[in-house]
Amino acid sequence: xxxxxxxxxxQLRDTARDFLTDRCPASVARRxxxxxxxxxxxxxxxxxxxxxLSATIPEQHGGLGLGPLAVCVLAEEIGxxxxxxxxxxxxxxxxxALLQFGSPQQQRDxxxxxxxxxxxxxxxxxxxxxxxxxxxxxxxxxxGYVDGEKVAVADGTIADFAxxxxxxxxxxxxLFLVDLSDAAIKRVPQDTIDPSRGHATFRFETCPAELLxxxxxxxxxRNMIDRAAVMMAFEQIGVASSALEMACTHGKERFxxxxxxxxxxxxxxxxxxxxxxxxxxxxxxxxGAWALESGGDELPLAAATSRVAACExxxxxxxxxxxxxxxxxxxxxxxCHLYYRRAELLRLALGSTREWKRRLMRAYRAxxxxxxxxxxxEAR
Numbered sequence: 364x365x366x367x368x369x370x371x372x373x374q375l376r377d378t379a380r381d382f383l384t385d386r387c388p389a390s391v392a393r394r395x396x397x398x399x400x401x402x403x404x405x406x407x408x409x410x411x412x413x414x415x416l417s418a419t420i421p422e423q424h425g426g427l428g429l430g431p432l433a434v435c436v437l438a439e440e441i442g443x444x445x446x447x448x449x450x451x452x453x454x455x456x457x458x459x460a461l462l463q464f465g466s467p468q469q470q471r472d473x474x475x476x477x478x479x480x481x482x483x484x485x486x487x488x489x490x491x492x493x494x495x496x497x498x499x500x501x502x503x504x505x506x507g508y509v510d511g512e513k514v515a516v517a518d519g520t521i522a523d524f525a526x527x528x529x530x531x532x533x534x535x536x537x538l539f540l541v542d543l544s545d546a547a548i549k550r551v552p553q554d555t556i557d558p559s560r561g562h563a564t565f566r567f568e569t570c571p572a573e574l575l576x577x578x579x580x581x582x583x584x585r586n587m588i589d590r591a592a593v594m595m596a597f598e599q600i601g602v603a604s605s606a607l608e609m610a611c612t613h614g615k616e617r618f619x620x621x622x623x624x625x626x627x628x629x630x631x632x633x634x635x636x637x638x639x640x641x642x643x644x645x646x647x648x649x650x651g652a653w654a655l656e657s658g659g660d661e662l663p664l665a666a667a668t669s670r671v672a673a674c675e676x677x678x679x680x681x682x683x684x685x686x687x688x689x690x691x692x693x694x695x696x697x698x699c700h701l702y703y704r705r706a707e708l709l710r711l712a713l714g715s716t717r718e719w720k721r722r723l724m725r726a727y728r729a730x731x732x733x734x735x736x737x738x739x740x741e742a743r
Contacts, residue, residue, distance in 0.1 A: 366653045368432060376436045382413070383444035389698040392705075395447040395559045401521045402561070407448045411480025416454060419462060424474035431459075431590070431655045435597045435648075442601020445705045447559035449483050449518035451598065451712065455591040456517075457484025460526040463587065464538060464577035473524065473540075485522035486587070487513035487565050488713075495588070495714045497536035497581035502529030502567065504539050509572040512564065517712060519563030520552050527565075527572065528584050538578035538587070545570055557704035589666035592713050593651035596673035599709050600648055603641050603673075603680035606702040610634055610680075610687040630687060637680045644669075644676035664730050667723035674716045677706035 368376070391403055410416060418433040420426025427433070434454060441450050458477050461470055461484075476482030490501055490513060502511025511529060519525070527539045541548070547570035553562040577583065611634060614625025624630050651669035654662045681703040685692035692699045710716060 366649050368436060368652075372429075372432055372436045375433060376440060379415070379437055379440040380443070382409075383440055383446060387444040387446050389445060389701050392445045392447045392559045392701050393698070396701075399558070400447075402449055402518070402559075403447050406446060407480060410448065410450070411478075415450075416458075416480050417478035418454070419458060420474050420478045424470060425478040426474065431594065432652055434594050435652050435655070438594050438597040439601040439604075442598035442603075442705070442709075443605045445559070445602060445605070445701055449485070449521065449560075451591075451595060451709075452485040452517040452522065453477060453483050455594040456486035456587070457522075457524070457526055459590050459594075460486060460538060460575065460578065460587050461540075463590070464575040464583055465540075466576050469540060469573065469575065476523075482523045483518065483521055484524050484526065485516055485518050486526045486528070486591075487516045487519070488528045488584075488588070489513060489515050495718065497528065497584040498530070500529045500536060502527060503532050504529050504537065504572055504574065505532035507571060507573075508569045509539055509541060509567045510569055512566050514564050515553060515555070515711075516563050516565055518561055519550060519565060520561040525565065526575065527567070531574075531579070534579070536579075536581045536584055538575040538584060539572040540575060541567070541570060541572045547571070555708060557708040559701075559704070560708060585663070588713055589662050590655060592666040592670040592719075593648065593655050593662075595709060595712060596644065596648040596651055596669035599673035599677040599706065600641065600644055602702055602706050602709065603637075603644065603676045606677075606680040606684040606699075606706070607634065607637050607641060609699070609702070610637070610684040613687055624687075633683050634687070637676075637683050640672075640676040640679045644672040647672040661730065663722070664726035667719055667726050670713070670719045671716060671723055674710045674719070677710060681706040 417426035418429045549566040551564040617624045648669045651665040654665035685699045
């Protein structure tokens, strides 16, 4: 399979990198943490003004209509800059859920606000420790109201509405749209490893909600998560790329025994391992981007492959960056921990790596069975 981004998206990538290099150095994430802010509101407005938030939204709803590949390109640059903005929750998840499963009226009501940044969306999925199994959700929707609790909701402290994963009282899993300004919702801030991306616990007590008509059944919820996983994999690649560059730069500039430490096998071999993991993740994420664009049946396999490889690369790169800096790497004053925090947060954002490895094996077996059946059909 040959795949690469079109030239116009490469130009978008270069523009985004130049903007974020100038506007969002690591000190921006540090300031958000030090000042206990929820996000960089000014940066978010600038992203909206450049059309980044509306990349996949059709033109009739105020968007650019560029498709999911544009989000993948932007996600990598946002990861490189560890930008403290609600891009993942509002764009990968809420916007995509509305585009895929929302009614025409829901799309008219919410997509224009997402496009111009006047409204921030999120998706509330997790309920407890353990695998994300839609058929086992405790959050229940009945007669236009939802009851239950969701934990670790990304950007839950600032979101204006949420797409909530739960189950219908009279049926199976589904997605519901909830206005978070309703008094029947209690939002409790939740500490995470990365304070530059706020999280919250949601408690719904007979809260008004709307069913997303296209998202009835566990398959729809898994599809939403798979699409977000591919986009998030590119953000993870961005974080890993910056961490590796930081480590390589230090390895060239830091001298010991009269030589740059990067010339020592103990340093250069492990950074070479990080490079291999990063390139493997990039290759797998390109596979995921192809599956997103083609809309074929390989998305579950491609998403799991992208996710597992990106989680490994992000963890390796940010961990080894700290080790390369030695004792300095563990200090608050150095930026190493900022990249490690973001990598670890993203590694848990859509379920654990162990869970995604299980999904990968299930998707691989399903794809093998499909290919075997297709081959048998051709033989007949």
